[in-house]
Amino acid sequence: MPVERVEGHLTGKRPEEIEEEVRRGVLLTSLDKAVSWARKQSMWPATFGLACCAIEMMSAGAGRYDLSRWGMELFRASPRQADLMIVAGRVSQKMAPVLRRVYDQMVEPKWVISMGVCASAGGMFTNYAIVQGVDTIVPVDIYVPGCPPKPEMLMFGILKLQEKVRTQGTFR
Amino acid sequence: MKPPALAERVGEHLPDVWQSRGEVTVVVPRGELIDALVRLRDQPDLAFGFLCSLTATDHPGKDPRFWIVYELRSVEHAHRLRVKVGLAADDPHVPSVTRLFPTANWHERETWDLFGIVFDDHPDLDRILLPDDWEGHPLRKDEELGGVGTRYHGAFIPPVDERTMP
Amino acid sequence: MSTGQEMDAARDGAPTVQTPVRDRVTGEVRQETMIINMGPQHPSTHGVLRLLLELDGETVIRCKPIVGYLHTGIEKNTEYRTWVQGVAYVTRADYLAPFFNELAYCLSVERLLGIEAPPRAQTIRVLLCELNRIASHLVWMATGGMELGAVSVMLYGFRERELILDIFEAVTGLRMNHSFIRPGGVIMDLPTEGPRMIAKLLDDLPARIDDYERLLDDNPIWKERNVGVGVLSAEDALAYGVTGPLLRAAGVPVDLRRDEPYLGYETYEFDVPVSTDADSYARYRLRVTEMRESLKIVEQALDRLLAEPGPVMVEDPKVAWPARLSVGPDGIGNDETYLRHIMEESMESLIHHFKMVTQGVRVPEGEVYTAVESPRGELGYYVVSNNEHRPYRVKIRDPSFVNLQAVPTMVEGGLIADAIAVIASLDPVMGGVDR
Numbered sequence: 001m002p003v004e005r006v007e008g009h010l011t012g013k014r015p016e017e018i019e020e021e022v023r024r025g026v027l028l029t030s031l032d033k034a035v036s037w038a039r040k041q042s043m044w045p046a047t048f049g050l051a052c053c054a055i056e057m058m059s060a061g062a063g064r065y066d067l068s069r070w071g072m073e074l075f076r077a078s079p080r081q082a083d084l085m086i087v088a089g090r091v092s093q094k095m096a097p098v099l100r101r102v103y104d105q106m107v108e109p110k111w112v113i114s115m116g117v118c119a120s121a122g123g124m125f126t127n128y129a130i131v132q133g134v135d136t137i138v139p140v141d142i143y144v145p146g147c148p149p150k151p152e153m154l155m156f157g158i159l160k161l162q163e164k165v166r167t168q169g170t171f172r
Numbered sequence: 173m174k175p176p177a178l179a180e181r182v183g184e185h186l187p188d189v190w191q192s193r194g195e196v197t198v199v200v201p202r203g204e205l206i207d208a209l210v211r212l213r214d215q216p217d218l219a220f221g222f223l224c225s226l227t228a229t230d231h232p233g234k235d236p237r238f239w240i241v242y243e244l245r246s247v248e249h250a251h252r253l254r255v256k257v258g259l260a261a262d263d264p265h266v267p268s269v270t271r272l273f274p275t276a277n278w279h280e281r282e283t284w285d286l287f288g289i290v291f292d293d294h295p296d297l298d299r300i301l302l303p304d305d306w307e308g309h310p311l312r313k314d315e316e317l318g319g320v321g322t323r324y325h326g327a328f329i330p331p332v333d334e335r336t337m338p
Numbered sequence: 339m340s341t342g343q344e345m346d347a348a349r350d351g352a353p354t355v356q357t358p359v360r361d362r363v364t365g366e367v368r369q370e371t372m373i374i375n376m377g378p379q380h381p382s383t384h385g386v387l388r389l390l391l392e393l394d395g396e397t398v399i400r401c402k403p404i405v406g407y408l409h410t411g412i413e414k415n416t417e418y419r420t421w422v423q424g425v426a427y428v429t430r431a432d433y434l435a436p437f438f439n440e441l442a443y444c445l446s447v448e449r450l451l452g453i454e455a456p457p458r459a460q461t462i463r464v465l466l467c468e469l470n471r472i473a474s475h476l477v478w479m480a481t482g483g484m485e486l487g488a489v490s491v492m493l494y495g496f497r498e499r500e501l502i503l504d505i506f507e508a509v510t511g512l513r514m515n516h517s518f519i520r521p522g523g524v525i526m527d528l529p530t531e532g533p534r535m536i537a538k539l540l541d542d543l544p545a546r547i548d549d550y551e552r553l554l555d556d557n558p559i560w561k562e563r564n565v566g567v568g569v570l571s572a573e574d575a576l577a578y579g580v581t582g583p584l585l586r587a588a589g590v591p592v593d594l595r596r597d598e599p600y601l602g603y604e605t606y607e608f609d610v611p612v613s614t615d616a617d618s619y620a621r622y623r624l625r626v627t628e629m630r631e632s633l634k635i636v637e638q639a640l641d642r643l644l645a646e647p648g649p650v651m652v653e654d655p656k657v658a659w660p661a662r663l664s665v666g667p668d669g670i671g672n673d674e675t676y677l678r679h680i681m682e683e684s685m686e687s688l689i690h691h692f693k694m695v696t697q698g699v700r701v702p703e704g705e706v707y708t709a710v711e712s713p714r715g716e717l718g719y720y721v722v723s724n725n726e727h728r729p730y731r732v733k734i735r736d737p738s739f740v741n742l743q744a745v746p747t748m749v750e751g752g753l754i755a756d757a758i759a760v761i762a763s764l765d766p767v768m769g770g771v772d773r
Contacts, residue, residue, distance in 0.1 A: 047381050048379060048380070050385070050386055050407075050408060050766070051385075051408055051410075051428060051430070051433060051769050052433035052514055052562050052769065053513060054385070055434065055514065056513070056514065057431065057479065057495065058480075058481075059496055059499075059500070059503075060493070062354065062493055062496035062497065062499065062500075063496060063497045063500075064496075064500045064690040069688050075381070077380070079379075089408075090408065091409060092406070092408055092409045092411055092772070093302070093303055093306075093409075094302065094303045094384060094406050094407050095378065095407045095408070098378055098379060098407070102379055106757075110671045124415075124426065124427065125410050125411060125415060127315070127317050127411040127413075127414060127618065128310050128315075128316075128317065128411055128414070129302070129310070129410055129411035129414075130410055130411065138579070147515065147517065149512075150512055150513065155738075190435055192704060193449050193450070193704060193706055194453070195706065195707065197705075200459070221576065222576060222579065223579055223708075223735065224579065224709065224716060224735060225707070225718055225720060225735035227720060227733040229730070229731045230731075241705075241720065241733075241734070243707050243718065243720065247576065247590065247592060250597040250598060251709070252598075254705075254707065258755055262562070274577045274578055274579075274743070275578050275579025275580075275740055275743060276575065277743060278739065278740070278742075278743050279740075282739075286413075299406075300405060300406055301405070301409040301772055301773075302404040302406060302409060303406070310411065310414055311413060311414055317411075317414060317415070317418055325652070
């Protein structure tokens with residue numbers, strides 16, 4: 001049976017070049033994995049606690065439910081030094097531009113967890129004053145429902161985010 | 173003073189007074205508000221020198237439409253009084269009591285913000301709870317609850333079952 | 339103020355000579371005041387409070403607090419829901435003292451209805467409210483300490499609060515925002531392990547509070563940052579409508595549990611601490627003492643609960659919440675026998691249950707103002723009813739909203755670092771301020 005030749009990105013290259021390509025691919029994959037692992041291991045949240053969920057977020061960072069098990073106890077006040085924004089609480093119309101501004105000040109790569117139903121979808125406050133979901137303002141990676149979510153629920157959301165970061169490629 | 177005695181005592185100068193559910197309420201015409209509050213504060217057996225709360229209620233279709241409600245308390249005698257002022261729908265003005273009770277400053281700003289009641293001679297009548305460029309006074313009964321269909325700065329949030337993934 | 343000598347002289351009160359700064363281009367003397375914005379996203383402003391500060395170096399010349407960044411429209415939302423659903427909204431106003439919000443709202447509704455909750459319900463309410471007071475003061479101490487730099491106090495405060503939250507979770511099912519106190523009583527009785535957990539807390543907590551006192555009372559850094567800072571005199575406090583620990587620290591002994599008792603507080607033995615120093619340190623001592631007094635009340639309430647059983651919801655079928663809840667294998671839910679009753683035995687009960695849950699109680703026309711003593715001051719609810727199944731108007735007189743008006747008086751003239759200490763000692767909760 002005749003073999004059909006299909007063009008690929010290595011077609012027509014000399015053997016040394018192909019070896020170089022393979023080596024670089026292996027290097028990049030390992031670097032990819034290493035960088036993603038490092039990113040998820042020590043994500044620093046920016047303080048964006050607004051309402052009741054902020055108290056549960058502080059409880060999650062305190063002694064019993066310890067966020068520093070995953071390197072996250074360091075809540076950075078300055079958004080330029082943070083890479084995770086946990087929007088904890090209800091976002092009012094007056095606060096929405098502030099939220100967007102803080103998000104814009106964060107440096108890539110950045111992730112957003114929307115904690116609680118008020119941040120995810122407006123919660124029980126379907127009225128004039130609350131933004132019905134912060135995903136209308138910033139792109140959200142993980143939604144954690146609850147009113148307020150127990151610290152264990154927030155930790156589950158954070159672990160899911162870490163999975164997402166670990167499997168997300170950087171250089172391809 | 174217990175409510176029956178208090179109602180009698182207040183009724184000596186302000187006749188429109190009644191008791192209900194253990195509380196004494198007196199209605200004062202708008203023009204006499206400041207004098208009435210000063211008198212209630214200065215008489216030693218009444219001594220209503222502490223303003224707890226200042227708010228409004230909206231009854232559209234009735235006259236008066238707005239009722240401004242002042243909750244007074246006396247620290248010396250530990251009794252309470254409610255003073256109400258009625259306002260017509262087309263004339264939502266009432267004199268500000270900030271000179272008498274500095275605590276009324278933010279309360280009056282909140283009532284202006286949510287109901288649209290103008291407090292004359294207020295030092296700084298601005299919106300306090302809503303953004304400065306908000307239009308409307310949401311706690312009035314003819315304003316809708318919002319949420320679904322709120323328009324602000326050009327953004328429009330559709331109802332929950334009409335939202336689609338971007 | 340460029341040299342250290344000048345700064346020392348300024349601290350000791352000597353007049354300073356400020357070298358004028360000339361603008362290089364125009365040659366005019368530049369004004370040295372700077373207007374900066376603190377918040378609304380800030381680690382030390384207790385939530386979304388924004389402070390506009392005009393500074394001359396480190397001294398605050400003018401301060402303007404700007405609120406409204408958490409305005410939720412709770413008051414408008416209650417007008418569109420039934421009376422019992424209002425409890426769920428109102429409990430999220432001041433989210434660190436949810437039981438007090440529910441209590442004041444339910445007391446207002448009960449006064450409008452002309453009913454009174456059964457004695458056991460009142461005792462449970464007192465127990466939960468005083469535990470909430472301790473939890474709220476622990477959060478104050480934790481966040482206040484962290485803002486002033488004592489980070490370990492944050493971890494201790496939250497550790498203690500977890501003990502109290504365990505009790506709340508066992509009794510009400512939730513750690514925060516419980517919706518447990520309903521018009522007519524409370525929704526469920528204490529679980530079987532409830533008294534044991536509370537007794538254990540009463541054993542553990544006094545020693546922990548002793549620990550905090552030992553850590554902070556004579557701590558030179560704590561005293562340096564708090565003594566003489568944020569002085570609010572009694573006349574200023576009364577003029578600004580300030581209530582709660584700030585008023586009691588200024589020497590005015592107003593406590594609504596004492597002056598206008600509700601829930602039978604006149605039958606409990608407790609002291610109301612009052613101080614005359616009126617500074618931030620006095621408020622700290624006051625709140626720690628209040629925690630101990632609350633423990634006394636919790637102990638007395640627990641003894642009463644163990645002594646005599648009784649109903650926890652009023653008997654009137656037109657008012658009482660129809661569900662009979664109990665703790666099952668999967669948590670708190672409807673009681674088995676009650677479910678069988680409404681689903682299989684009695685159609686009227688099913689209809690009654692349906693109507694009570696969807697429509698709820700109809701409250702006669704009228705208006706009341708009920709005030710309770712929350713951890714921050716006088717929490718008042720002005721509730722107007724129009725003889726309907728929904729409230730007509732619910733106005734929340736929140737103590738933090740009124741207390742924040744006193745911030746300029748306390749902050750102006752001091753250093754910017756003292757502004758943080760002042761806000762910490764004021765203990766505002768922005769959910770209550772903005773509602």
